[in-house]
Amino acid sequence: MIETGIPKLDKFLGGGIPRGKSLVYYSQPGVEGEIFGLQTVYGTLKTGGTCVFVVSSTIPDIVKGQFDEFGWDISSFKDKLFFVDSYNPLIGAPSNEKYVVSNPDRIEDFHKTIMDIIKELPPSTIVFGSLSTIMDLCGEKETIEAVRTWNKMAMLYDHTIVYNFTAWPYSDETLNLIKGDLFNSVISIGGIAERVIFGQYFGIMKSDWAEVSRKSMLFRVLRPGGIKIFIPKILVTGPFDAGKSTFVHALSTRAISVDRLGTTVAMDHGHVEYKGFSADIFGTPGQERFDPIIKLLSGESMGVFLIVDSTNPSDFIRAKHMLDITKSYGLPYVVVANKQDLPGALTPEEIREQFHLPEDIPIVRAVAKDKIGVYEAFEVLLDRVTGGI
Structure with a gap:
């Protein structure tokens, strides 16, 4: 089991995410959903795992700074943490990362890099910082087909694969697939406002390895600290x-x-x-x-x-x-x-x-x-x- 390090979520999932399984954090627009992927990376590293973080919305150095912002020191995990740079090539800037997607707007190039990682690295946790950004660049259908393959290959090579996804107004077919059978588990992340209570929540939408509870947890994002049940x-x-x-x-x-x-x-x-x-x-x-x-x-x-x-x-x-x-x-x-x-x-x-x-x-x-x-x-x-x- 891979522990996410997110309070209560690992217990929701029966101890964490099993090797070979896929999970998506399905966030409504406007909530702080990307922190779930970051905290999963740190949770994996803290328990001795190897992790890959796929950066697609900003440069890797900014993401590394976000870890510091939450009080998570990743400097001691240099041999256990790899970044995939799919942003610098998009803006024509050089990259210092080991793994680089040369043409981030071509799903074929993305696919080649992810497949190399799956085959080269020992069983790891592969976290996509923003599946939505890849979908915007490469197309909805093309990205979904690639995700199907990545999930299958991750299962064969014993990797755990995690995606952050923001539910922008994509086609109903795309949203239904993501909430449906594309992933082994779907964690819903949304916002709530009622009377004096205003906050964000998460809960399990589906999981094929754990009994699903319909209970949702309110949470806050603290800097430093990360996700806290509120x-x-x-x-x-x-x-x-x-x-x-x-x-x-x-x-x-x-x-x-x-x-x-x-x-x-x-x-x-x-x-x-x-x-x-x-x-x-x-x-x-x-x-x-x-x-x-x-x-x-x-x-x-x-x-x-x-x-x-x-x-x-x-x-x-x-x-x-x-x-x-x-x-x-x-x-x-x-x-x-x-x-x-x-x-x-x-x-x-x-x-x-x-x-x-x-x-x-x-x-x-x-x-x-x-x-x-x-x-x-x-x-x-x-x-x-x-x-x-």
Whole structure:
């Protein structure tokens, strides 16, 4: 298996892309789709693989600079990374790369170079930076026929072959072929805008080696960092003095609270970068007069942490009420049993019994002030938000 290095995608694909298989990143115009090919190159190199990157939209030096922009040092992979230059010849400039397409507007020349690579190199990951550009230069039908041959030959020589494709207004026949039987796997990349949520997403359109999940992942592109799974809003709620602000600050890369005399009077806001995920977290005040804030944020959130003081069961009635507000929106949630270091702290089993919670609702032990259990709770909620993929 070849790992793409893209958060969640390798798990979507059952561990990555098998040798001999082809995959296309099928991007809608306007989204940052080309980063998927770049990150696949770096993901291959990091795990010891050999990689070929076919450059067709700009000069190779600019592409090399993009790796630096994302914080990916490729200087130590000189013997494992090869660039195919199909741009400099187009503008009449000399090329310093080992592999050059002498006439990039002729599919025959393109085909010859790719075939030489397939036959010369050991099993590698061959990534096309822009199949769309090749199609624009060489023609739709001609390019598709060449792709069919490249995919077959890659299978015979045990290469993995990956394409970036932008779905410009090509013929319906071309678009249907690309989404259909031309590749072993199709990853759809698009944009979404609804209410306050705006972002980009990816999901599996098809795969002939892995069970296809219809779940899509929102993502951000960070420089440096690359693709990060993006959770637009996670709500942190619970009774007064349960430790919500402490939890938000313990979990967050950066956070801010609006408080008076040590008590939150508006909301806490934090941002988390953790294991390929990017999330914004909002904590609500515990007093009943702020319940409208809970209702507002719950309607735009993707998951909820309910923070309870394990030593103060008298507040559980209030916690149940706050949980009911969020549950009315059908959100996945995790109960965080905070202050587990204090005398008299109830166990998760005792808390479950008092709340009458079903067994499938996670209750995570935590000491938020010491960051104990904080990231464990975050991972559990992420698993629920992303469907356990």
